[in-house]
Amino acid sequence: MGGDKENLDLSDLNASLPAAAAALSAEDRAGLVNALKDKLQSLAGQHTDVLEALSPNVRKRVEYLREIQGQHDEIELKFFEERAALEAKYQKLYEPLYTKRYNIVNGVVEVDGGNDEPASENAAEFKDADAKGVPDFWLTAMKTNEVLSEEIQERDEPALKYLKDIKWARIDDPKGFKLDFFFDTNPFFKNSVLTKTYHMVDEDEPILEKAIGTEIEWYPGKNLTQKILKKKPKKGSKNAKPITKTEVCESFFNFFSPPQVPDDDEDIDEDTADELQGQMEHDYDIGTTIRDKIIPHAVSWFTGEAVQAEDFDDMEDDEEDDEDDDEDEEEEEEDEDEDEDDEEEKSKPKKKANRSTFSTSYHRRAGHKEVLINQQIASSSRTVVVHSAT
Template identity: 80%
Template sequence: MSNDNHQDGFNLSGLRAAMSEEDRVGLVNALKDKLQSLAGKHTDVLETLSAAVRKRVEVLREIQNQHDELETKFFEERAVLEAKYQKLYEPLYTKRYEIVNGVVEVDGIKNESSVETLAEDKASEEKGVPDFWLTALKTNEVLAEEIQECDEEALKYLKDIKWCRIDNPKGFKLEFFFNSNPYFKNSVLTKTYHMIDEDEPILEKAIGTDIEWFPGKCLTQKIVKKKPKKGSRNAKPITKTEDCESFFNFFNPPEVPDDDADIDEETAEQLQSQMELDYDIGRVEGSKSIGPPSANNSKMFYNVFYNG
């Protein structure tokens, strides 16, 4: 993925999911504790304040508590409202899918073919909106940075993206639907986000699909040939397989290492940054594709096809 995900040798695409849910919760909590440790060291600052100032701080805390209560109600009501409108959106998503993929034709399309071209093979006629999802994903600067040149041909086979909320555990899921293609066997690639706190979203873990690449078609790895060292008996080049940047690394999300005791503060911050980036990409995917969490972003999503 982007270079930020490979700083200081911390290879995002090399991390693997091998932990139970209980282990993940414990490790994420430990990670949070480490990141908050510095803040905890300064709690004694209140003890240095005068009684009058401490009283003001207590009142501010009470105001914050009242705010948090209102915010909780806001999230509850928003969830109900989102569920209501998600059902209303569904027919529109179905129509969009049918038009983009050439299942139906829109009214007002004129036949501009000349007599000479009528005899051409109808299979060559352009249907739907070619490269719709690839073009749409590239309109967002966050996603565009993740899409490498080698990814584009594979993403041309993307025919739909769907978003849905999940309740147990709390979170959301993205589904990427692909036409049959020469790159991988999967017809659907999924990315599921599990949240610790739905009201104030904190990413617990993300789970991606294992992509079944066809031989020689893997876009997340590259074969590198290196010359043998001088004086080596083996004169043949050394062939190695290395991870490389690709949009499809999105389906191999960052994970908390097995032993959190070995995580120093700098590594914890770096891992937190990577998890936040992964979550942000997921939120952008949701807003850019099928509705929540941002209706405004969804409108921007289509502008490229009208202004491009």
């Protein structure tokens, strides 16, 4: 089984990285992979040690299980292919609905019928009484989402008020998807469309190769991703002009400048690699939140209904966690009672242990050991991808 370590090639490393551990070109990603290679090699060593600790008969059974896993993966690949085709079919059915939404939100068409309630005498008090469409629709929808609200700064909001629509589409060469943000003419930047593209190594895992964002053409003094600091010169200084300094600041529009790895691989130590990995996972999380939640359910985020639904799901998860905690506490109490019973038994006169008692305790210990071995195998399998046995 010593050959398994040699099977840990670059593709294994890519498959072992968490979702979205990329946003890099193939060359740049090599630096990140090398920084994590030692850690993964040690995990691969643990996997090999577990297999080598098994008897030949058990090891043979595990190898056969790996062959079954390979057959499972082939079926799963077909599932991914059929799912992509089904998704494409329904995406075409969604498109006319998204067009209707766009027209209503941006005041291109008016809704027939309207509200049956009589017009209020104080209708003029509403800020949007004379507005076309639904003002701040996309800004409000995104701010309602927990992930996106952390990215949107107060200074971003005036620019995001000009956001007319968000669309997404799959791309085939290379595999991946893109997000298009359509803006009305605004005083902040020239672009009418800002695009974020994710190139995927494996679209269904998913593992990213890189992420690319549109370069924003900011108007002078309107760059929301930068902050200009002016420092007064010291008294008596010959240069009486204030010193200006530009600093990068937090902004939603940093989303279009995804994290990049330094050109020199030697500059990437393990801490830097971990930090970059976290940044890229966060960047991907923002992208998939917009794709999977905001675009298909925008009006529910605008009204806040989507938040209530998520809160309900979280409550259910919390209840399940509480039930698990209660079960753990009950088990601990039972263990304490058993310990007390054991102490009482020790204080009694010793009797000769019968065969059934010895047999039960032995099987308990043996079973516990077997569980530990199985857990180690399962843990290693989740961490490091090993080629299926043939």
